[in-house]
Amino acid sequence: MSSRNDGGAAHRRSRLQAVATAAVADEGAGRVRRPDALTRVGRYVAFAALAGAFLALVVQVGLQVVMARLGPPPLQRVAYLLPGSAQHKAAQKSDLAPIVLAPDQVDPRYLAMLFAFEDRRFYSHFGVDPVGIARAARDLIMKQRIVSGGSTLTMQVARLLDNQHKRTPSVKLRQIIRAFQLERQLSKQQILRLYLALAPFGGRVKGVRAASLRYFGKEPQTLSNAEAALLVALPQAPEARRLDRDADAALRARNFVLKTVTAAGVLTPEEAQRAQLEPVAAESAPMPPNPEMKPAFKPAANVAALFTGLTLGLNFVAPATAAPIEPPAAPAFMSSEQPLLLSVRRKLLGPLPEGTTQADRDGLWMFYSARTEPVWVDKAGWTPKAAAAIEEIKRADDWGLQASAFEIPVLAASAAGSRSSENDLANAELGLSLAALKYARYARGGRIEDPASQLSSYLDRKPTLRHPLLVMEQLSASNAPGEYLRSLHPQQPQFEKLRQQYLARRGGGAPTLVTIPTKGSKLYPGTTHKDIALVRERLGVHAVDGATDAYDDELAEVVKAFQEKRDISPANGVINAKTRRALNEGKQVSPTTLLANMEQWRWMPRDLGETYVWVNVPEYTVSVIDHGQVVHSERVVVGELDKQTPIFSKDLETIYFHPRWNVPESIKVKEILPSLARGGGYFHRQGMKLVRNGREVKASSVNWGKADIRNYDVYQPSGPSNALGR
Incomplete structure (x- = not known):
C-alpha cells in the first residue's frame, strides 16, 4: 500500500520537474530570442522611414509635374504692383500711375485683424496652413457643410x-499649388502687397485703398476699429455684403470679425x-478733396511688430525684423479733470434719476471711462x-416734446477767483449728459418704445434708437450741439x-376756419x-371781379377735388349735406x-429712399413717390375699425x-362663416x-x-372683384 503511494508521489515529482525544466528552457529561449525581436522592430522602423521618404519623393515629383503642367502664376499682369520689376518702374514714370500700398502704409490695426481673422501663421507657413486645413476638414465633417475653407x-x-471663385475640390487644389509657387517666387511682403491691391470689396471696388476711399472717404492709414473690421469682412463675400445692397449683412459680418479678433487678443472686449x-x-462717403498718399507710419514700423509676444490663440511667429512696441509710459501726475471724471463714474454706480x-x-460708463476731460x-x-445744449433742450416744446421732462441741473456761476466744488461739477456733468440722452431718445420716438404692445397691435413699427455711447461721442465732437440735437428729429x-x-x-395763431351751415x-x-x-x-x-356768391367753374373744380379726396361719391361738384359736413371737419x-401724428413720424425710417410706395390709410389711396413727385396714385380698400389695416x-x-386674396382668420370667422x-x-x-388639405x-x-x-x-381668385385689386 505504501509502496504504491510512494510510487505515485515519485511520478508526480518527476512530472513537476519536467514542467519546471520546460519553463526554464522557455525562459532561456526567450532570452536568446530577444535580440531577434529588437532587430525586427528596427527593420520595421527603417522600412517605414524608407516608405515615407519614397512617398515624399513621389509627392515632390508629382507636385513638380503638376506645377509644370499648370504653368507659372500669372504675375505679368500685376507686375506693376511689385517694386523692383520693370513694369513697376515704367508705371511710376506715368502721371496716371496707380498708388500701390505697401503694408506699412496701412493702419496696423487693419493688418492685425487681417492676420488674426484670415491667416494667423502667415509669416511661418509655406503657402498652405495645415492647421487651418485640418480645422476646415473637422468643421466639414462635424457640421456637414463648408464652414471655412482653410485658405x-x-x-x-x-x-x-x-480669377477662380468656385469652392470646389479641384479649384481648392489649384489654389494650393499656386500658393506653393507664389511662396517660392515672392517674399511675404510682396504677397501681402498683392492682397492689399487685389482684394475685392464689391462692384468695381478693388483694393484696400479704393475701399477706404469709397466707404470712409479717407486714406487707409488711420482707420477706426470698426472700419478696419469691415475691410477685413467684405472680401469674404464682396457681392453679398455690398453696403449699397445689404448693409445689414455687412454689419453682421463686421461684428463677427470683431468678436473673432477679440477672442484672439487683438482688441479688448x-x-x-x-x-x-x-x-x-x-x-x-464723399471722396477727400486731394487723395494724395500721405504715409502716416515710418517704413521701419513693420506691422508684424504688433504681434511680437502675441500668440492669437495659436502659434503665430512674427518675422525676425519685427521690433517690440514700447508700452505708453504712465502719466507722472493726474490732471485736474481726472478726479472729476472718477467722481462721475462713481455716481453712475449709484441711483440715477427716474x-x-x-x-x-x-453708455455713459464707457464714454467717461475713455475720456480725459469732461464735456x-x-x-x-x-x-x-x-x-448751447441747454438752450436747445429748453426749446423741446417746439418739437412736440415737453421741456419739463428733461431735468437740467443747476450750476451756480462761480465768483471771480473761485471754483465750484468737485461734487457740484460732477453732478452738473452727469445731469446734463442724462438730459441730453433722454432728449435724443425722445426725439427718435423713444417715449413709446414698443407701439405694438403699448398702443395697438396694428402698429407694426418701432423707433430706431441711437446708442447712448454714440450720442455722447457725437455730441462731444460737435461744435454745435444744439444743431446735433435738432438733427435727431x-x-x-x-x-x-x-x-x-x-x-x-x-x-x-392758426386761422379760424369758417363754418358752412350743415x-x-x-x-x-x-x-x-x-x-x-x-x-x-x-x-x-x-x-373773379368780386363775385363771391357765384359758383363758377374754377370753384367747381376745387370742390370736385375736395370730394374725391374725402371719398364723397359722386364727386360732381354738387355741394350737398355730406360735402357741407366734410368742409367743416378741418376745424x-x-x-x-x-402731436400723435408727429410721434408716428418718429417711428418711420429715417430715409424713405428716392422711390417709395406710400399708402395713406385715411385717404384710401396708394401712391408711388419718385424723387419727391407722385408718379402714380390710385384708390385702395382699407380695413374697418375691428379689422384694421396694419401700419x-x-x-x-x-x-x-x-394676386389672389387669402382671407384672414378673423374675417373667415366673423364674416364668411355666418x-x-x-x-x-x-x-x-x-x-x-x-380648400381643405390642399x-x-x-x-x-x-x-x-x-x-x-x-x-x-x-381665398378669392384674382379678377375684377378681388379685394386686393385686379
Missing part, C-alpha cells in the same frame, strides 16, 4: 490671380463693444457747448409741415348763393392730434400682379374658393353647423 492669404492671392456700436453707412435706462448707464463743465462752470418734409401746424395751433339746399355749379362765399373762404379760392384737428414700414422686394351658415350668398357672389371643397357639402372653418383655407 491662407497666399491662397487667396492665388485665387485672385487665377471694451474696444470691440465700442466698435460694434458704430453704424454701417449704406452710402459711399427714467434713466440701463443703456444710458452703460459740459470746466473749473468756471458751464462751457459754451453746455450752454425726423427730417422728412411731412413732419415739418405737421410741426408748423402744431406751432400755429399751440400758440393760437343744413341748406344743394348748391350746383353755375348758381349763386350766400353760402358760396363761405365755401370760397374755406377752400381758399378767390372770386376739428387739435394740437393733440397733430408698418418695410423694404419692398416683390410685387405680385393679379354667410355660409345662411347659404353662402356672399361667399359665392365674391367668387371665393374653399383640395378644393364645395361649400355646400360641408355641415357648417358642426364644421370649424378655421380648418379650411378660403
Whole structure:
C-alpha cells in the first residue's frame, strides 16, 4: 500500500520537474530570442522611414509635374504692383500711375485683424496652413457643410490671380499649388502687397485703398476699429455684403470679425463693444478733396511688430525684423479733470434719476471711462457747448416734446477767483449728459418704445434708437450741439409741415376756419348763393371781379377735388349735406392730434429712399413717390375699425400682379362663416374658393353647423372683384 503511494508521489515529482525544466528552457529561449525581436522592430522602423521618404519623393515629383503642367502664376499682369520689376518702374514714370500700398502704409490695426481673422501663421507657413486645413476638414465633417475653407492669404492671392471663385475640390487644389509657387517666387511682403491691391470689396471696388476711399472717404492709414473690421469682412463675400445692397449683412459680418479678433487678443472686449456700436453707412462717403498718399507710419514700423509676444490663440511667429512696441509710459501726475471724471463714474454706480435706462448707464460708463476731460463743465462752470445744449433742450416744446421732462441741473456761476466744488461739477456733468440722452431718445420716438404692445397691435413699427455711447461721442465732437440735437428729429418734409401746424395751433395763431351751415339746399355749379362765399373762404379760392356768391367753374373744380379726396361719391361738384359736413371737419384737428401724428413720424425710417410706395390709410389711396413727385396714385380698400389695416414700414422686394386674396382668420370667422351658415350668398357672389388639405371643397357639402372653418383655407381668385385689386 505504501509502496504504491510512494510510487505515485515519485511520478508526480518527476512530472513537476519536467514542467519546471520546460519553463526554464522557455525562459532561456526567450532570452536568446530577444535580440531577434529588437532587430525586427528596427527593420520595421527603417522600412517605414524608407516608405515615407519614397512617398515624399513621389509627392515632390508629382507636385513638380503638376506645377509644370499648370504653368507659372500669372504675375505679368500685376507686375506693376511689385517694386523692383520693370513694369513697376515704367508705371511710376506715368502721371496716371496707380498708388500701390505697401503694408506699412496701412493702419496696423487693419493688418492685425487681417492676420488674426484670415491667416494667423502667415509669416511661418509655406503657402498652405495645415492647421487651418485640418480645422476646415473637422468643421466639414462635424457640421456637414463648408464652414471655412482653410485658405491662407497666399491662397487667396492665388485665387485672385487665377480669377477662380468656385469652392470646389479641384479649384481648392489649384489654389494650393499656386500658393506653393507664389511662396517660392515672392517674399511675404510682396504677397501681402498683392492682397492689399487685389482684394475685392464689391462692384468695381478693388483694393484696400479704393475701399477706404469709397466707404470712409479717407486714406487707409488711420482707420477706426470698426472700419478696419469691415475691410477685413467684405472680401469674404464682396457681392453679398455690398453696403449699397445689404448693409445689414455687412454689419453682421463686421461684428463677427470683431468678436473673432477679440477672442484672439487683438482688441479688448471694451474696444470691440465700442466698435460694434458704430453704424454701417449704406452710402459711399464723399471722396477727400486731394487723395494724395500721405504715409502716416515710418517704413521701419513693420506691422508684424504688433504681434511680437502675441500668440492669437495659436502659434503665430512674427518675422525676425519685427521690433517690440514700447508700452505708453504712465502719466507722472493726474490732471485736474481726472478726479472729476472718477467722481462721475462713481455716481453712475449709484441711483440715477427716474427714467434713466440701463443703456444710458452703460453708455455713459464707457464714454467717461475713455475720456480725459469732461464735456459740459470746466473749473468756471458751464462751457459754451453746455450752454448751447441747454438752450436747445429748453426749446423741446417746439418739437412736440415737453421741456419739463428733461431735468437740467443747476450750476451756480462761480465768483471771480473761485471754483465750484468737485461734487457740484460732477453732478452738473452727469445731469446734463442724462438730459441730453433722454432728449435724443425722445426725439427718435423713444417715449413709446414698443407701439405694438403699448398702443395697438396694428402698429407694426418701432423707433430706431441711437446708442447712448454714440450720442455722447457725437455730441462731444460737435461744435454745435444744439444743431446735433435738432438733427435727431425726423427730417422728412411731412413732419415739418405737421410741426408748423402744431406751432400755429399751440400758440393760437392758426386761422379760424369758417363754418358752412350743415343744413341748406344743394348748391350746383353755375348758381349763386350766400353760402358760396363761405365755401370760397374755406377752400381758399378767390372770386373773379368780386363775385363771391357765384359758383363758377374754377370753384367747381376745387370742390370736385375736395370730394374725391374725402371719398364723397359722386364727386360732381354738387355741394350737398355730406360735402357741407366734410368742409367743416378741418376745424376739428387739435394740437393733440397733430402731436400723435408727429410721434408716428418718429417711428418711420429715417430715409424713405428716392422711390417709395406710400399708402395713406385715411385717404384710401396708394401712391408711388419718385424723387419727391407722385408718379402714380390710385384708390385702395382699407380695413374697418375691428379689422384694421396694419401700419408698418418695410423694404419692398416683390410685387405680385393679379394676386389672389387669402382671407384672414378673423374675417373667415366673423364674416364668411355666418354667410355660409345662411347659404353662402356672399361667399359665392365674391367668387371665393374653399380648400381643405390642399383640395378644393364645395361649400355646400360641408355641415357648417358642426364644421370649424378655421380648418379650411378660403381665398378669392384674382379678377375684377378681388379685394386686393385686379
